Amino acid sequence: MAAKDDLPGYCRIAGTIRPAIGFEVRLPTSDWNGKFYMAGCGGFCGKVDADSPNLFNAINHALKRGYAVATMDGGHWGSGSTDARWADANPVAEADWGYRAVEETTRVAKALTTAFYGEDPRHAYFQGCSTGGRMANMAAMRMPDAFDGIISGAPALDYPGLVGTSFAWIAQANTDRDGNPILQPEDARIVADAVIAACDAADGVEDGIVSDPPACRFDPATLDLAPEKIAVLDAWYSEPVDSAGTLLYPAAVPVGSEAFWPLWLTGMPGGGGALVPRAFGPNFLRYMAFPDDPGADYSPQNFDFDTDPARMAPQEDIYNSDDPDLGAFAESGGKLLMYHGWADAIVFPGKTVAYFEDLQQTTGGDFARLFMVPGMDHCGIQTTGPGIAQDGIDPLTALERWVEDGAAPDSIETTKTAEGTPVWTRPACAWPAKAVFSGEGEWQDAANWSCKTE
Template structure:
């Protein structure tokens, strides 16, 4: 267990807007010779298989990254960086596999380490989240997990069991080990605290690493984790079978999901939190009556109603998936409907789910799923988990996170309450990892993984609110280092959600599960102070 260093964290929080300048300059020699010497002196089984590819000194406000990022990703170039040393390392993991590690070593280092995750099945270095972390003064790391590809590319896995092991856990695990040792050698001092941030597959990577290496991190900020991906794709394939083909009488026109069905859910579920504002905060306590949409209802609009077959299809999307009596995967959450046309039900089934089953599920699911629920070794190391998930997530099923949380609680016993070290926060109205549908416009920015990809060059923390009340990473650090448990996080939305200079539109507290935010009945509903966790 750690001794709390409140004075250190207090300095970090007080100086958060200038976090990269809050520490004395260390400025070791950023050169190939120096880093190669550090690598060769590391007492690690990896050292014989690791090679420095490049060492680059990035000056203050400089840029670094990958302009030619894989298809489906923006240019992965961090801008407005602090003065730092960027290091690229290649590690041979087997006779048929290798992976790349990138490390940012800021000259003004906060004595902390931050590992970042990726998304989908993608093979890429997450320079954008690395850049965000470096703004605080973290030495940051990301790995391409052993291949290069888009978040929906799966064919690389075919008959490549070693690459699957790299992607599943080995590249992250060994990258963390090597990075920590290289950082210690470079600065000539120990890392005080180690952290992790990732969403989606990045969330899975973090949970898997805590299960593989309990002492890898002191704190993890985990978003919408695809921790049970073998079951997720089985469920996804099942609901595709229920829905397609689109010309079948059972199929629902996909434009009705984000209009008729979403509005029906909002009409019946919105006010449960005490105010009707378009944001559904407590879907678990809502049980909408979809018979109101039946074409058999008196006065039904023939162009905006559902047949009995279509109502059956709709019910299957929401219901939990069982094979016989065995639970396989939870169904979609109420309020996720606006995202269904894009993520689930287009003109034809997405190939991603069946490709995953074809190329991965039949080979190495045990190497990938983060389903070792007894995480007491991580807890006993002193580790903390702050997990969040959008209630309107149409891609990674929201209830998968509550199921994971409950299974961990059962597996780790009652000696230590789970809330002592693991807290789960749901984000009403948030889609997958970030964003909110038009018309819902819910606050979602808490400095989760990938959220600052959208808010401009050099953005970090929660622009304008760089403190532990609004920034989930700072809140996690305060929990780890100062023992202050996270009781709520205030989510922020600007008038233009990608432009903080447009001014704050809405803020709302997020509450640790099973609490939810309730309007107190007084004042502006868009101000966080008028909501309580209950």
């Protein structure tokens, strides 16, 4: 492929790894930096999205840096990232999506890279967000020697717990007796404004962002909404439980994420959106969540919180990458850089925080760091609102410096831009440190912020 636009010239190799893992490798034909970079894929995958313009689950931004790059489709074709029909009575495809697509593509892509250049890459990196973040942690678990550095963004570490149990909790709470949603798109704006009014200024800066959602004590009962709508909010802001009150998943919809609810939870004005209750949740439960798939007639309304979490247990062994024992990866010298937006209303950030704290207790050592980003939507997908989008954070550069120079990052600069012009810059701090405004100068200036641990 000849150089075009801002891409260098490269050798393109596309293929299939049996039975159905589609992949693509792109190898710079000049100025190779001697390194290998692989990206995960999002949702239920289903497409080799090698030309994605994104910075997450994408490869061209690394190709521009001189990397040999690779990506894959999760092990199957699908009509979109919410299509799960490929998994219907297909345990082989489920295993491919769960772990094998990343493992086999890594093996093949590295072999092709070595054959093309006549030498092994001197460093290898993996990056993914959402499902790609789940894949990132899976690579650290199952392939501890394959990558020197791994970026795990907003990882969906426990698919049965999140997309099965939690998404059913979301859907059931917001469905009336006639099967209609209770909260409407316009309600999301009302809730968002009230949350900002209650919690925005807690960090000393009024910037439209809730910097510390766990510390926000917003009470939905203060809203001028119907009681049934208040009940939905109470459920959404609470972790799912069974009829005995036993906790089923350690995270809930975070306060401060309301600006992003139309796409994920409530639906958009005029139609569309609400991908959690209308697409990801139902399709996962129909075709992926149980060893015996219930099929197209199954609905989140059928989910039984007393019995169905246990029924999903066999699938946890296939999909989940939340084992906090990453000792083999740490011993190999690998570095794990995790990040998550505090305003993520589809992969709830509380699970990532809980996992990271378990990781520190179980594995220990300074090989993994977590950065929580205030005001950031899921993977920075949505650009509306005051928080940063995906182009406002650069975890790859931070990981390169950590792996290649030994400079472990205490913070990563995040920048909000509007029409290409920076609006503000501040640090995302290594957990549990938080960005604190000095109270002097302009809050938009990164020089007036520091990372401190309470």
